[in-house]
Amino acid sequence: MSRMSVLFIDDEEELVSTLVERLAYRDIEADYAVDGEQALAKMHERSYDIIILDLKLPGMSGTEVLAQIRREWPDLPVLMITGHGSAGEAQAPPSAPKCEYLQKPIGLEQLIKKMEEALVSE
Amino acid sequence: MTDSPRGSRPLSVPEEPIAFFGAVTAATTHDLNNVISIIDQTAGLLEDLVFAAENGSSIEIEQLSRVSESIQRQTRRGIATIKRLNRFAHTTDEPTLEFELNETLENLLVLVQRLADRREVDLKVTPRHEPIKLTASPFLIQHAIFAVYASLLRVSEAGTELSVSVSGGAAAAVVTFDLGSASGASPDLTVAQSLAESVGMRLETESGVDTLTVTLYIENGP
Known part of the structure; x- marks a missing residue:
């Protein structure tokens, strides 16, 4: 089985670069983009098994990036990360299949578990 | 009206004082959440380095230095934000x-x-x-x-x-x-x-x- 590959989309570069480094120790191939435009460009260059997307991004919002992903890669699992303390803002768009919301801060092991669950349910 | 530029959530203009207080607190705690997340993951990275060293890999001094600097930088960022939020909260002390x-x-x-x-x-x-x-x-x-x-x-x-x-x-x-x-x-x-x-x-x-x-x-x- 090939290594799981994941793309983080989050403007907190220090956070995602650390996550990428930690996932490498767990034999998970990870990359990151700091905004929606960069993420979509990377996704056109190569394929990923799963996307971890922060809801709050500069420029294109997380919801807008999600909509674009759904148009181009309808079956790709996406985990949405939010720093919002309640589920109020973290509402999935009505037509957002294969999408789950997680709240920051999230532990790495919990994140990996969620990624594996998303891939299994795929 | 460019109410919601490029698909971001609309920004409300709070009429009530409590809503204004909430807007400032929400923006600030979002930032603090990121600070805590970075410190948490950086501390985790330190654990990963120790685990790798215990299993025969060498730890580069540069790696340890980078981890330490990141924790210090984010701690300073968090403290500065908390001080600012505290200063803001105290502006309600007296009419x-x-x-x-x-x-x-x-x-x-x-x-x-x-x-x-x-x-x-x-x-x-x-x-x-x-x-x-x-x-x-x-x-x-x-x-x-x-x-x-x-x-x-x-x-x-x-x-x-x-x-x-x-x-x-x-x-x-x-x-x-x-x-x-x-x-x-x-x-x-x-x-x-x-x-x-x-x-x-x-x-x-x-x-x-x-x-x-x-x-x-x-x-x-x-």
Whole structure:
């Protein structure tokens, strides 16, 4: 089985670069983009098994990036990360299949578990 | 109206003081959440390095130094944010206080800078060189200032520059918002106007070619 590959989309570069480094120790191939435009460009260059997307991004919002992903890669699992303390803002768009919301801060092991669950349910 | 630029969530202009307090707290705690997340993951990375070393890999001094610097940097960031939030919260202590306008304005705009960042609006704050002591409600004045800020962000497009400057003196202070390359849409300043008037401030707007200036005049209290 090939290594799981994941793309983080989050403007907190220090956070995602650390996550990428930690996932490498767990034999998970990870990359990151700091905004929606960069993420979509990377996704056109190569394929990923799963996307971890922060809801709050500069420029294109997380919801807008999600909509674009759904148009181009309808079956790709996406985990949405939010720093919002309640589920109020973290509402999935009505037509957002294969999408789950997680709240920051999230532990790495919990994140990996969620990624594996998303891939299994795929 | 560019209410929700590029698909971001609409920015509301809070009419009620509690909603203003909530907006500032929400923006700030979001930032603190990121700080905690980075420290958490960086500490985790240190554990990973130790585990790898226990299993025969070597640890580079540069790696340890990078981890340490990251934790220190994020701790400083978190402390600075908490201090600013604490300073903001204390502006509600008394209905009327003597306060320094430059410091209060800068503190507020740093706390809510994220709202401009998310819209890719370049926020520039220019305080007056000399301090301006006012006797008034710093909280309500900040509420009116935030209402102008939020109203202008709602019509700002990515790449716009928003300059906020303080001038005037002890008798009357002036806070000026200059929005360059505005979207062409007029901001709805109804809430800001009402809040300004409720604390004895005057709000004026002036439109130029692709620019918009909103000025708040603050008469000093007794």
